[in-house]
Amino acid sequence: MSNVIAFNRNRRRSSADEDGNAHDRRLLPADDRTDSSMQEAASSGADVLVSVVVPTYGRPHLLSHCLASLLAQRFEPSRFEIIVVDDGPSPATLDVVADWSAHTAPDGPAITYIASDGPHGPAAARNRGWRAARGPIIAFTDDDTVAGPDWLKNGLNAFDMDVQAVWGRIVMPLPRPAAPTDYERDAKNLERAEFVTANCFCPKHVLEELGGFDERFRFAWREDADLYFRLLGRPGRVVHEPSAVITHPIRPASWGVSLSQQKKILFDALLYKKHPALYRQKIRAKPRWDYYLVVAALLVCVVALGLGRFGAAAAAGGAWLFLTARFCLERLAPTAKTPAHIAEMMVTSALIPPLAVFWRLIGAIKFRVRFV
Numbered sequence: 001m002s003n004v005i006a007f008n009r010n011r012r013r014s015s016a017d018e019d020g021n022a023h024d025r026r027l028l029p030a031d032d033r034t035d036s037s038m039q040e041a042a043s044s045g046a047d048v049l050v051s052v053v054v055p056t057y058g059r060p061h062l063l064s065h066c067l068a069s070l071l072a073q074r075f076e077p078s079r080f081e082i083i084v085v086d087d088g089p090s091p092a093t094l095d096v097v098a099d100w101s102a103h104t105a106p107d108g109p110a111i112t113y114i115a116s117d118g119p120h121g122p123a124a125a126r127n128r129g130w131r132a133a134r135g136p137i138i139a140f141t142d143d144d145t146v147a148g149p150d151w152l153k154n155g156l157n158a159f160d161m162d163v164q165a166v167w168g169r170i171v172m173p174l175p176r177p178a179a180p181t182d183y184e185r186d187a188k189n190l191e192r193a194e195f196v197t198a199n200c201f202c203p204k205h206v207l208e209e210l211g212g213f214d215e216r217f218r219f220a221w222r223e224d225a226d227l228y229f230r231l232l233g234r235p236g237r238v239v240h241e242p243s244a245v246i247t248h249p250i251r252p253a254s255w256g257v258s259l260s261q262q263k264k265i266l267f268d269a270l271l272y273k274k275h276p277a278l279y280r281q282k283i284r285a286k287p288r289w290d291y292y293l294v295v296a297a298l299l300v301c302v303v304a305l306g307l308g309r310f311g312a313a314a315a316a317g318g319a320w321l322f323l324t325a326r327f328c329l330e331r332l333a334p335t336a337k338t339p340a341h342i343a344e345m346m347v348t349s350a351l352i353p354p355l356a357v358f359w360r361l362i363g364a365i366k367f368r369v370r371f372v
Helices: 036-044 060-071 091-104 122-131 151-157 182-192 204-210 223-232 257-274 276-282 289-306 310-332 339-366
Strands: 003-007 050-056 080-086 110-115 137-140 163-171 200-203 237-247
Touching: 003 091, 050 060, 050 122, 050 151, 060 080, 060 091, 080 091, 080 122, 091 110, 122 137, 137 151, 137 204, 151 163, 151 237, 163 182, 163 223, 182 257, 182 339, 200 204, 200 223, 204 223, 223 237, 223 257, 223 276, 257 276, 257 339, 289 310, 289 339, 310 339
Parallel strands: 050 080, 050 137, 080 110, 163 237
Antiparallel strands: 003 110, 137 200, 163 200
C-alpha cells in the first residue's frame, strides 16, 4: 500500500511540520484519503490543467534541483500540480518535497508526495503518479532533470484536436565536450531518441485506455518505447515539440559502468515480442551478430583447448582477439584517451559481448521470444 501526502499550497507548514514530528501523522493510505488537507487540495484542483509526475529513488539532492525548475515555470501555479512518487521511500526525499512546498506557499502549485511500497520500477512509479493526478494532461519527467522555464507552456501548446501525445527536446551537455568518455557519449544519444519519459505529455484518458506503462519493464529501459509504440497504433498523432526543453545533465558514473548496464538488455526481448516490426524499424534493424560471433570464437577457443586441439584453439583465440580489439578501438576512437579510460575500454570491450549475449538469452527465455 502507498502513502500519500498532499501539501496544501494555501497554507504554510505548521511548526510540527518544520521539525518533522508531524510527517507520520500526515501519511495517508492511497485508498483512504479522508484527511482535511487532501480534501482541500482536491477541491482547489478543479481547474488543474496539467499534472507533472516525477518518479524518484534515493536522489533527494537531484530531485531538489528538478523541483526548483518545475516551481519556476512561467505557468499559472493554480493550473498545474506536481506529483512526486518515491520508489524507495525515505525521510530525506520527503523533506525535500516538504521544504519546497513550504518555500512556495501560499502561491505555488499543489505538491503531492506518494511513498510507493511496490510494485517497484519507473514504469510502476509513473503509473502510480498519473493515476493519482487531477489534471487532464500528464507531463512526465525524471528526478535528475531541469525543466526550461517554458517547458509546460510549450508542451501544452503543441496539443490540438488530433494530437494524442507530445514529446519535447532533451539537452544533455557533455562535461568535457572535447574528450567525453564512452559512457558520456553513449548517454548523450538520448538527445536523438524519440519519445522519452524524461520529457513527454499525454492525456490522462489516453493512458487509461492504454493501461499506462507496462510494469514488466522493471528498469529504466524500453518502457517509454513500449508506450510510444502503443500510441503509434492508435488514431491520432504523436508530435515532437522542440521548444519544450528539458536539460538532462550527465551524471558521474563509476569505472566500468557499461558492464552493469548490460542487464537492461533483457527487456529488449519484451519490447521485441510486443512490437517486432517497430523494434526493427526504430531500435535495431538486425540482431547483434557481432556479439554472437565474438562469443562463438571465445567458446570454440575454450572447447578446443579442453580437447587438446591447439591449432583450432589458436585460430579461434586469434579471431576473438581481433574482433575484441576492433570493438575496443571503435569505442575508443571518438572518446577520451586517458590511461584510465583506455584501460576501462580494454576490459569492458572484452566483457560486454558475453554479458550482452547472456542477458539476451535470459530475456529470450523469460519472455519466450527468439533472439533480438
